Amino acid sequence: MVDTNKLVAVVTGASRGIGKGVALELGQRGATVYVVGRTTAGMSQVSAGGRPVPGSIDKAAAEVTAAGGHGIAVACDMSKDDDIQALFERVKAESGHLNILVNNAASLHEDMGKRPFWEAPIKLADIIDVGLRCHQVATYYAAPLLVAGGRGLVVNISFYSDAKIHDPAYYAAKAGLDQLAASWSEDFVPRNVAAISLWPGFVRTERGEEMLGDKKEVFEGMGMESPRYEGRIIGAVWDDPEMMALAGKTVIGAELGERYGVTDLPGFHPKSLREFYGPPHPRFDLE
Template identity: 40%
Template sequence: MTQHTQTGGPRVAWVTGASRGIGRGIALALGRAGWTVYVTARSSGGAATSHLPGTVDATAREVSASGGRGIPVGCDHGDDDAVAAVANRVTAEQGRLDLLVNNVWAGYERLNAGAWQEWNAPLWEQPLELFDAMFTHGVRAHYVTTALCAPLLIDTPGSLVVTVSFAVAEQEQHTFAAYGMAKVADDRLALAAAVQLRPHGVTSVALHPGLVRTEGVLQFAEHLDLTASQSPEGVGRAVVALADDPQRATLAGQALDVAGLATRYRVDVTT
């Protein structure tokens, strides 16, 4: 069923890092709910950026096939001008942005390429580019996209910002130093944005998925217990339900656990 705005058109979302993984799952769930979805990532024009499958073009086609409208845009989220160009395009083409999903994340690229031992090494044995990837194409990308979209979000009544993060246990924050720092920073960004955007009618939250069966995670299935894991589109269903919640503003600034949202909204996040 297509979700319409008060002005009659479908609601508009921008999901960053949506060529694969959680971003793709959120985009597909929004498509099934009838949203217009701008799908951005570097993987465009049929060319993937790693051995893992997925491009923005493929995701956008699936969004459209599922009942929404997918709009693919190749974008390097480390390039501020490229991000600004997408924000300007959404403004020009839609004049509104009901949902921004900050999901782009380069922190797993080396791990997905097989650097399992590197991921578990102490910080002085990890390459500095691992830290840079998590912050430049993670936290900073989320900050920049939120800042550039703020005027359009403010002009869209009841808009929502979801920053995908993760609940890193205190012990693991010490074990995975750069990763823990990045995720805590994302949570703080969501909180700061909530405080500053709340007077303008915009809700900002952080989202904490559990273990999600992304393409990257499934590479290491033999090392993981996937019994209670979530699916990428299951995470997306939780986001759709949150966007549909007329009381979502009461959750502003919080880090929302996907399993908790599944209970709150009675949605299946496992399949």
């Protein structure tokens, strides 16, 4: 018999950054968290540009358990449909249901901001595969488990569509995530599952700090969000008895933080970048 009272979550791209932060916040709630990524403790992972990246799913899962949850590391190449299918078959076998799916995996490259775009590596097009397509596949396999849980939440980690600091493929993927959340909702809402697309601000991730190197002091005064802030936002959405009112919407993390009274780890309130980078598409916007 499925114990639907047990909070079960899958977080992709959880070796580091926002994904790891979300996993840790859910772990503090006592959740079973499937920490999904390619980097295992025994494997040195490199970025698409060939740069070594920090963190591992094993370390992150151990931290989830230490925080009070049950962290389960799952090695999964999100570019491979069979890997994704196997992930959710494991969730079904071990937990029987799923409450929260966080679609966060992405293929990032150090040359994403290079202009003109045609002088950047063509490999940046992989962002559309691991960053958009993989999340359609993941949600496809997760859907029956979300419905089985009786109440579900899917969160696509997206970004401001007019920031103009990354490669066109990056923004195509993020715009696609916003549309997917809206389209999924047509089938999910009658089954008590809410799908949203979430725009964080600039986040001080481990990888970002490594890439900034000696220049990172430039960002000290920008009020960058911690990787765990979006996890707190997702927790607040889950706790909201009116969660279904957000279904199909593209929401800005800092604006939800203000709505729910959620602060970041240092105790400050991140600010919305709507004024600088524009709002979500009017069809998806809460305003």
